[in-house]
Each structure stands twice: as structure tokens, then as C-alpha cells.
Amino acid sequence: MRCYIRVLRISWTKKLTNEEVLEKINFERWLISSLYSRKLTFIGHQLRKGYTLEKRLLLGSVYGKKLGGRPKTRISDSSKEICGFAMVNTERKAKERTGWRQFVQRATTFQQ
Numbered sequence: 001m002r003c004y005i006r007v008l009r010i011s012w013t014k015k016l017t018n019e020e021v022l023e024k025i026n027f028e029r030w031l032i033s034s035l036y037s038r039k040l041t042f043i044g045h046q047l048r049k050g051y052t053l054e055k056r057l058l059l060g061s062v063y064g065k066k067l068g069g070r071p072k073t074r075i076s077d078s079s080k081e082i083c084g085f086a087m088v089n090t091e092r093k094a095k096e097r098t099g100w101r102q103f104v105q106r107a108t109t110f111q112q
Contacts, residue, residue, distance in 0.1 A: 036082050037108040043079050044094040044104070059087055082107055 004021050005012075022029065046054045058076055076087045083090055083103075094100045 033108045037104055039075070039078060040082060040104045040107065041101075043075065043090065044097075044100045047091045047094040048097070059091065 001018050001021060004025055004027075005016075008021070008024060010016060010021065043058065046052075046058055049055055079090055080086060093103060
């Protein structure tokens with residue numbers, strides 16, 4: 001962002017947001033949608049496997065002593081944020097590979 005601001009010769013006193021600077025150069029963010037796409041394809045891959053430790057960790061929770069502070073972000077929480085539904089429904093959708101690929105494509109293109 002610093003390079004874009006310098007190229008556009010925007011003063012630091014203008015206090016423009018990153019989105020405003022990106023609009024000025026007609027640039028779309030692709031990194032977040034790429035990250036979401038990779039995350040969902042990994043989740044689909046793990047859910048199509050047999051009963052493994054990784055699948056158990058995705059679908060269930062790990063028991064143990066609760067740590068203090070803010071809870072850790074789980075991959076199931078982020079998939080719920082991206083997809084809009086729980087991991088059980090995600091597992092059902094991921095069983096069909098071609099349908100899952102189309103779903104991932106649609107879900108990540110609207111995350112701009």
C-alpha cells in the first residue's frame with residue numbers, strides 16, 4: 001500500500017483508507033478470495049477421506065483444559081463464516097466433488 005500511495009503522490013495527511021487507494025488505481029483484492037478458496041478445498045479434501053484424525057478434529061472438538069483469554073479461531077469457525085452453514089452440512093456438500101468445486105468457486109468470488 002505504501003508503494004501505491006507513493007506512486008499516486010498522496011500526502012500522509014489525507015488519511016485515506018486502503019480501499020480508497022485501491023479504488024483510485026482500479027485494483028481488486030484477490031488474496032482473500034484465494035485464501036478462502038484454498039481453505040475450502042482443503043476442508044473438502046479432508047472431509048472426503050475416511051475416518052481419520054484430521055476429519056475428527058474438523059467435525060468435533062478436542063477436550064482438555066480451557067485456556068484463558070480469547071478463544072482460538074478454529075478452521076470450522078472460518079468455514080462457517082465463508083460458507084454460511086455448519087460443518088455437518090459442509091461435509092454433506094463435500095461428498096460430491098464436482099458440486100463442491102462449483103460451490104467453492106461461487107462462494108469465493110463473492111468475498112470481495
